[in-house]
Amino acid sequence: xxxxxxxxxxxxxxxxxxxxxxxxxxxxxxxxxxxxxxxxxxxxxxxxxxxxxxxxxxxxxxxxxxxxxxxxxxxxxxxxxxxxxxxxxxxxxxxxxxxxxxxxxxxxxxxxxxxxxxxxxxxxxxxxxxxxxxxxxxxxxxxxxxxxxxxxxxxxxxxxxxxxxxxxxxxxxxxxxxxxxxxxxxxxxxxxxxxxxxxxxxxxxxxxxxxxxx
Amino acid sequence: xxxxxxxxxxxxxxxxxxxxxxxxxxxxxxxxxxxxxxxxxxxxxxxxxxxxxxxxxxxxxxxxxxxxxxxxxxxxxxxxxxxxxxxxxxxxxxxxxxxxxxxxxxxxxxxxxxxxxxxxxxxxxxxxxxxxxxxxxxxxxxxxxxxxxxxxxxxxxxxxxxxxxxxxxxxxxxxxxxxxxxxxxxxxxxxxxxxxxxxxxxxxxxxxxxxxxxxxxxxxxxxxxxxxxxxxxxxxxxxxxxxxxxxxxxxxxxxxxxxxxxxxxxxxxxxxxx
Amino acid sequence: xxxxxxxxxxxxxxxxxxxxxxxxxxxxxxxxxxxxxxxxxxxxxxxxxxxxxxxxxxxxxxxxxxxxxxxxxxxxxxxxxxxxxxxxxxxxxxxxxxxxxxxxxxxxxxxxxxxxxxxxxxxxxxxxxxxxxxxxxxxxxxxxxxxxxxxxxxxxxxxxxxxxxxxxxxxxxxxxxxxxxxxxxxxxxxxxxxxxxxxxxxxxxxxxxxxxxxxxxxx
Numbered sequence: 001x002x003x004x005x006x007x008x009x010x011x012x013x014x015x016x017x018x019x020x021x022x023x024x025x026x027x028x029x030x031x032x033x034x035x036x037x038x039x040x041x042x043x044x045x046x047x048x049x050x051x052x053x054x055x056x057x058x059x060x061x062x063x064x065x066x067x068x069x070x071x072x073x074x075x076x077x078x079x080x081x082x083x084x085x086x087x088x089x090x091x092x093x094x095x096x097x098x099x100x101x102x103x104x105x106x107x108x109x110x111x112x113x114x115x116x117x118x119x120x121x122x123x124x125x126x127x128x129x130x131x132x133x134x135x136x137x138x139x140x141x142x143x144x145x146x147x148x149x150x151x152x153x154x155x156x157x158x159x160x161x162x163x164x165x166x167x168x169x170x171x172x173x174x175x176x177x178x179x180x181x182x183x184x185x186x187x188x189x190x191x192x193x194x195x196x197x198x199x200x201x202x203x204x205x206x207x208x209x210x211x212x213x214x
Numbered sequence: 215x216x217x218x219x220x221x222x223x224x225x226x227x228x229x230x231x232x233x234x235x236x237x238x239x240x241x242x243x244x245x246x247x248x249x250x251x252x253x254x255x256x257x258x259x260x261x262x263x264x265x266x267x268x269x270x271x272x273x274x275x276x277x278x279x280x281x282x283x284x285x286x287x288x289x290x291x292x293x294x295x296x297x298x299x300x301x302x303x304x305x306x307x308x309x310x311x312x313x314x315x316x317x318x319x320x321x322x323x324x325x326x327x328x329x330x331x332x333x334x335x336x337x338x339x340x341x342x343x344x345x346x347x348x349x350x351x352x353x354x355x356x357x358x359x360x361x362x363x364x365x366x367x368x369x370x371x372x373x374x375x376x377x378x379x380x381x382x383x384x385x386x387x388x389x390x391x392x393x394x395x396x397x398x399x400x401x402x403x404x405x406x407x408x409x410x411x412x413x414x415x416x417x418x419x420x421x422x423x424x425x426x427x428x429x430x431x432x433x434x435x436x437x438x439x440x441x442x443x444x445x446x447x448x449x450x451x452x453x454x455x456x457x458x459x460x461x462x463x464x465x466x467x468x469x470x471x472x473x474x475x476x477x478x479x480x481x482x483x484x485x486x487x488x
Numbered sequence: 489x490x491x492x493x494x495x496x497x498x499x500x501x502x503x504x505x506x507x508x509x510x511x512x513x514x515x516x517x518x519x520x521x522x523x524x525x526x527x528x529x530x531x532x533x534x535x536x537x538x539x540x541x542x543x544x545x546x547x548x549x550x551x552x553x554x555x556x557x558x559x560x561x562x563x564x565x566x567x568x569x570x571x572x573x574x575x576x577x578x579x580x581x582x583x584x585x586x587x588x589x590x591x592x593x594x595x596x597x598x599x600x601x602x603x604x605x606x607x608x609x610x611x612x613x614x615x616x617x618x619x620x621x622x623x624x625x626x627x628x629x630x631x632x633x634x635x636x637x638x639x640x641x642x643x644x645x646x647x648x649x650x651x652x653x654x655x656x657x658x659x660x661x662x663x664x665x666x667x668x669x670x671x672x673x674x675x676x677x678x679x680x681x682x683x684x685x686x687x688x689x690x691x692x693x694x695x696x697x698x699x700x701x702x703x704x705x706x707x
């Protein structure tokens with residue numbers, strides 16, 4: 001058996017870990033997990049918004065990976081392969097939650113024209129600048145249809161390029177770009193609605209208070 | 215651990231705490247309470263109200279709100295609490311459209327008329343859900359589930375937990391338990407999938423003459439009692455190798471839904487609804 | 489350039505460089521300026537959401553348990569494994585976890601369940617140690633003993649919960665031995681093997697939950 005390469009600290013390289021994992025070496029499995037768990041878990045967490053589900057999904061993604069690791073031949077980057085698995089695990093779970101009759105296509109194609117600001121009675125449109133915080137954004141992301149959500153999380157949060165996303169999602173680069181744009185437009189709508197609701201609540205609260213002080 | 219926005223310590227005689235959380239949209243409410251009853255009901259205020267009763271000073275309640283996410287947790291602060299000292303009872307009022315995540319280990323959990331996805335993670339609590347709608351996930355070791363007039367879908371795994379689904383309108387039901395009984399008395403929705411599996415115990419399913427479903431039922435060492443008019447599979451499916459010795463495989467009417475009942479040594483009953 | 493054209497450009501190149509045409513249109517169109525500003529605000533906010541997050545230690549613990557339950561782990565022959573310090577620290581009582589799972593593996597080999605594993609035939613590639621075959625009673629007894637040790641050493645805060653675990657560990661052990669017997673009697677029955685596999689998974693799940701709840705205060 002050839003000696004495996006280790007870093008200064010004695011850690012397995014990814015290539016060696018994959019090879020050893022294919023033979024069932026438990027340390028190799030753990031090394032692969034160490035190398036990729038933070039990104040995979042973050043992906044799951046951004047997609048479903050709560051730690052319990054994200055943990056389950058990350059666990060399932062790694063289990064599927066480890067079950068199939070014997071079939072990995074190095075045709076694509078290992079991390080791309082793993083991310084594709086993870087995205088599929090998450091999308092399966094999200095689809096399960098919605099009615100079976102609705103196709104993914106219907107979910108991912110709200111009217112393009114609706115991307116513009118809606119006119120609300122009783123309030124001007126508010127600019128988002130300075131009003132988008134982490135919590136609001138995470139909540140809005142959770143409300144995106146699964147297809148848009150995946151591309152948005154992969155690109156804007158995890159920093160993947162469109163050519164990488166195309167491999168992960170098995171779609172075209174053009175598709176990845178247009179889905180990203182639709183995701184951002186939809187987020188804009190959702191965030192504007194949140195702002196409107198908050199503004200309305202504040203107005204009502206103020207009215208309530210002024211009534212009481214009369 | 216949670217960074218708490220408030221920590222309700224326990225002044226010597228205080229046994230009751232009430233907390234109100236204003237919400238704007240569909241809230242996600244998480245309750246972690248190891249022991250005690252949790253009652254969740256719906257109202258039409260844009261508000262989550264949590265009311266807690268507990269009898270010992272070895273507990274404290276921590277809570278946090280971030281936008282529409284609300285988390286409440288019972289924490290143990292004393293040493294060697296007895297069974298009674300661990301108990302805290304919760305009454306939670308939520309908007310009808312809410313998501314729930316409940317983690318508890320003993321006690322009764324009831325949820326009434328809430329629409330949203332729900333997750334229950336428990337060791338031995340008994341769950342009673344009525345008129346809920348959403349994707350329900352249950353992970354339990356023991357304890358029972360009674361689900362009445364529930365819609366959406368259900369994914370449940372347990373070891374000795376039992377399950378009763380009364381008048382469900384769910385399009386996907388997967389229940390796997392080891393020694394628990396499973397009862398399904400409801401409609402098989404078109405294109406629905408119903409997979410009920412145990413190791414021992416009884417799996418009972420009730421049907422009406424107008425129901426339309428494919429059925430595969432097998433008990434390795436137990437019996438299958440069938441009152442349904444099952445004819446050879448209408449979709450042209452042959453028995454999958456896994457069901458080569460299956461005691462029952464075929465279609466009722468047009469086979470519009472899929473029902474799989476499987477037990478190791480238990481009894482499977484497919485009974486006509488009166 | 490019209491608003492519609494600008495939106496088309498955005499759809500094709502969401503992060504494309506600002507051209508003169510686009511700049512000119514924005515100067516004259518308040519709606520599109522608002523859109524551009526909002527998209528920038530969203531971009532900025534998304535930088536605050538981290539690309540990496542540390543999952544709780546129990547995630548790896550569960551994966552590890554499941555891998556062992558499915559027989560995907562083989563101890564290597566050619567090199568000693570590096571210190572599994574991280575893994576050890578996740579287990580409250582490393583001794584019992586290894587014992588129980590080791591026995592599950594032995595039992596799996598004994599029942600000839602190796603063929604359940606999908607994937608390349610690893611026996612061709614690595615020399616597996618020849619283990620002395622334990623007697624069936626020895627496996628069962630040792631497995632039962634291990635369960636008892638595990639429950640006792642993992643103090644549950646709530647005695648009611650403790651009772652559930654004690655009962656269900658015994659239950660699952662019984663299920664495993666019945667399923668093993670069934671697979672021996674009907675080696676070609678896929679359903680029997682499926683039940684055996686399910687039983688191992690349930691044991692792993694039970695261990696994971698017991699460990700999870702065993703710390704003071706849960707979580």
